[in-house]
Amino acid sequence: MAKLIPSLNSCLSKMTSGEKRFARRLEALLEDDYLCWFDIPLGTKRRYPDFIILHPARGILFLEVKDWKASSIKRVSHAEFDLETSSGRKTVSNPIEQARQCSYQVLQVLERDPQLKQVMGKYKGKLCFPYGYGAVFANITRNQIDKGIPEEYRHKLLPGHLLICQDEMSDSVTAEEFQERLWGMFNYQFGNKLTLPQIDRIRWHLFPEIRIASAQENLFGGEEGGEGAPEASLAESMPGIVKIMDIQQEQLARSLGDGHRVVHGVAGSGKTLILGYRCLYLAEALNKPILVLCFNITLAARLRSFIAEKGINDKAQVYHFHDWCGEQLRAYHVDLIDTDAPVWERQVFSVIDAVEKGHIPKGQYGAVLIDEGHDFEAEWLTLISQMVDPETDSLLLLYDDAQSIYKRKSSLGFSLSSVGIKAQGRTTILRLNYRNTREILTFAYQLAKNYFSRNSDSEIPLIEPEAAGKSGVEPYVKCVGTLEEEIEYAVRCLKAWNNKGKAWKDMAVLYPGGSAGKLMAAVLKRERIPYAWLASSEYKKRYDPNSESVSIMPIPSSKGLEFDTVIILDASYQSSQQGEADVDLAGDVRRMYVGLTRAQEQLLVSHHRRNQLSELLVGHGSNRVASNSQG
């Protein structure tokens, strides 16, 4: 079955009946390796072809679908059709010409990419795959066309091989007949099968909005570059390897319509990426504000910085949950409930109480997006789900049970329906981890996998991540005698990496708890290495991912963040020490998993205590010294 993007269910409401029928035929009659896009704006000129069909061996096809009746067509020319409509006579583009123009604009862009050109032969420099265009008349039969347009004009105005008519897309048409019609639209057939990287490049050029940010971004498909930019500069600016959402991510991101959606994704699977895409889309589509919530103060700061870069801060409000509660109390002049609980808990109770009593209104937001939802308590989600405007009912919850570290339980521990979130049939699982090298992911998962709880009540089982990232150096586990020695070694490594060209901001020192952060900050200060120690809420709120300094923070604060290089300091620190009644080894290991999976390329884990955690680390760690991890 062909993959339709967005998914058919999510776009049925905006399709004409002819488009629906045609989309269903595409899904039913084309095989799995066909990609079909419906009504997606293309490039910087934002043209909307009805359908684009891409097949690795066949090439790319652009189609316009029309629901016109034969009797309503009053005049046909090369460029235009005159139609009799309920609101009078209308002149519209000839759909074949419309599809041709759209395809030519796209092809001009694709032709500039050296990796999509033929490298030898007569057609050297031309596109290395076939392309075509055509029109679909969903309510006009072939016979009606043949009878309606005299033969001497027909071939010029509506060439038969560029049309699919009503009777050629009916239920009785076989897959073979249907595909023959589609591929009859190509003037030429040539070339080798497109490779996966080439297909990614085609998508990268067609859809700049699903590119994954890199230094080269905007040079080609962005505001200033695009279709009119000089060829030489375009070729130079084109990245050798492009980063773009994978097909599952793209289909998910584009199919998120109104209503509730849940994404359960492993660490580094692009949950925050999809949240960012969704936020941009909603900012254009909605008038009411959008609320973006997470638990972590630093992640809120990172998301805020993203929203500011995209210029949508007037539309999207980003808070960590407790901050949002405080804002609600201030905005609606609600007093704190008087109990013995800590302030942050009282704030939450007070907001819940005020919403129940009608002192804080429900439905304030056009959409609510929740990142790192695994850290939210049931009552919080119940509260938040009431904050969505019932008209849009647009709620997106992203979570990963394996990263649940703030609660004692390592899974949601309640059903989503019990907190007002309609997840059934609306949940997508993302298994591919893109952030970490294979070595880092394997190390982290092997270390922690026995400590994730397999909660049989959970609606969704624990997911094992699959590595999609590249290979790199093995993580290095370093055991020394004292914390001071750990710090000394870590500082030597930081200096060595910086000398080799690694920016300070690409390195982070994470620690489970205790005094490691404070000591590390003091040494970095002494050594005059720029650092940002996120010791308190105030510092965390001001976290700036672009500031040129080494980040130092407790592991829990690093949730949702990522760094090229990570040092885990005092890795065998346990929240409760040996001998105490409630040593929470599983909790400590899950916290470690979060820290380890922040590292994109390089990971150093150092420890000096002897306990169950250090045994685990030594058992799983590589004692090979990565060449560049020697300070």
Ligand SMILES: Nc1ncnc2c1ncn2[C@@H]1O[C@H](COP(=O)(O)OP(=O)(O)OP(=O)(O)O)[C@@H](O)[C@H]1O
């Ligand atoms: N299809 C992809 N191709 C290449 N890189 C990708 C792809 N999807 C995501 N990434 C990259 O992987 C990294 C992790 O993405 P993101 O932060 O969105 O994951 P996440 O699921 O929110 O992770 P976590 O829950 O661990 O915080 C980012 O650097 C992102 O740009």
